[in-house]
Amino acid sequence: MEILLRILKDKLLRKKILILLGFLVVFRVAAAIPTPGIDAERLRVFFEGNQLFGLLNVFTGGAMDNLSIVMLGVGPYITATIIMQLLTMMFPALKALYHEEGEAGRKKFMQYSRLLTVPLAMLQGYGFLTLLTRQGVIDPLPFGATLMNVVIVTAGSILLMWIGELISEYGIGNGVSIIIFAGIVAGIPSAMRQALIAYDPSQIPTFIGFLVASVLIVAGVVIVTQGERPIPISYAKRVRGARMYGGISTYLPLRVNQAGVIPIIFALSILLFPQMLIGFFEGSTNPILQAISSALLSFLQKLWIYGALYFIFVFLFTYFYTAVTFDPDAISNNLQKSGGFIPGMRPGRPTAQYLSYVINRITLVGALFLGFIAVLPFVMQGITGAAFLTIGGTALLIVVSVVLELVKKIEAQLTIREYE
Numbered sequence: 215m216e217i218l219l220r221i222l223k224d225k226l227l228r229k230k231i232l233i234l235l236g237f238l239v240v241f242r243v244a245a246a247i248p249t250p251g252i253d254a255e256r257l258r259v260f261f262e263g264n265q266l267f268g269l270l271n272v273f274t275g276g277a278m279d280n281l282s283i284v285m286l287g288v289g290p291y292i293t294a295t296i297i298m299q300l301l302t303m304m305f306p307a308l309k310a311l312y313h314e315e316g317e318a319g320r321k322k323f324m325q326y327s328r329l330l331t332v333p334l335a336m337l338q339g340y341g342f343l344t345l346l347t348r349q350g351v352i353d354p355l356p357f358g359a360t361l362m363n364v365v366i367v368t369a370g371s372i373l374l375m376w377i378g379e380l381i382s383e384y385g386i387g388n389g390v391s392i393i394i395f396a397g398i399v400a401g402i403p404s405a406m407r408q409a410l411i412a413y414d415p416s417q418i419p420t421f422i423g424f425l426v427a428s429v430l431i432v433a434g435v436v437i438v439t440q441g442e443r444p445i446p447i448s449y450a451k452r453v454r455g456a457r458m459y460g461g462i463s464t465y466l467p468l469r470v471n472q473a474g475v476i477p478i479i480f481a482l483s484i485l486l487f488p489q490m491l492i493g494f495f496e497g498s499t500n501p502i503l504q505a506i507s508s509a510l511l512s513f514l515q516k517l518w519i520y521g522a523l524y525f526i527f528v529f530l531f532t533y534f535y536t537a538v539t540f541d542p543d544a545i546s547n548n549l550q551k552s553g554g555f556i557p558g559m560r561p562g563r564p565t566a567q568y569l570s571y572v573i574n575r576i577t578l579v580g581a582l583f584l585g586f587i588a589v590l591p592f593v594m595q596g597i598t599g600a601a602f603l604t605i606g607g608t609a610l611l612i613v614v615s616v617v618l619e620l621v622k623k624i625e626a627q628l629t630i631r632e633y634e
Contacts, residue, residue, distance in 0.1 A: 220628055227386070227627050234385035237377050238396050241284070244370060245397070249281045249343075249352075249363055281352070284370035286342075287397070288390045289483070290335035291375040295327045296480050299538045331375055332368065339367040386627070387620045395616040398609045428610060431587065435614040438583050441470040443576050445569070450553045466545070468573055471580035473535040475612055478588050480535070481527035485520070521592045525585040532581035533574075542569035587611050 302309040311319045346352045381389030444465040546566035559565045
């Protein structure tokens, strides 16, 4: 209550929170405007029978379950950002732009990500609408109407990208994460209503197990998200003019989960592409091609196969994304330039090797945890047969991570005001 009163008394922080709430209202209004020609009942059955698209609905901020004009959510923008960061490993010029040219370089880098979002959104929009048309969820439309729908959903995705960046700039917290968070929270009443409608006394142990698992997942997410390995850093004393600098000790915090939920999102995108591609060929008039497509689709939709692939991709992408975003050589060079060193380690290459060794060890814990969280709902569904458990772990991971980040940002703002 005391923190709430301090927030209300702080004019600037109150303004940022109101801006955030205003943009979220715009997002939820857009998410309620459906795309024309939808069979709502077939859409519900389609999502219930496809775990992958149920997960994708989480990352679109809940905008896909009624095929709204923002049904792609911030997925294309996230994918574009990930692709651009992966390209830094192949193109030294991009790496220098992102890591060495300061704020101006990062702004240019993000502009490239925005431009890449447009073709990705068009490709995903066309593929998804075509797949749903062949599944009978959307009524067949002429090419001109289909193209118009693709333009609409692409514009919706760009709108959410813009709203997310405005939230980050003028509101509080990371705008893209908050949009996903808002979509998940908005879907809670509907999920609870469906659970009550389908209430069966024999499933009481399942509900209790789900609640216990949720509490454990929340605790695990908090521990892993907040967990970090402090690397001690000392700065040598230097004399400049008549003054002495340095001689202090601090630490470099290495987070257990450096990648956040990005590996889960990227693994989902990789797993989604083959299903969409096979879905195209499943509607082919060629009986052989149709039979092969149906067999492959049936194979990919098996729970244990999908779960194994999902775990492997999340695990690998956690290491891959950490390698992209954490550069031991750059950190070692910056420490050496500023007169800093790790006690017991020689500056330069030995320091970079030590940082690489430490980050690889702690990333193992983060990768295993993310993979476990990703497949836990499917394990529980396989054991209990309850379909509503499909997206529980991933949704909780996102919600808890965003809340922790938001609380940190608010506390930082309050601390700055107190110092001022």
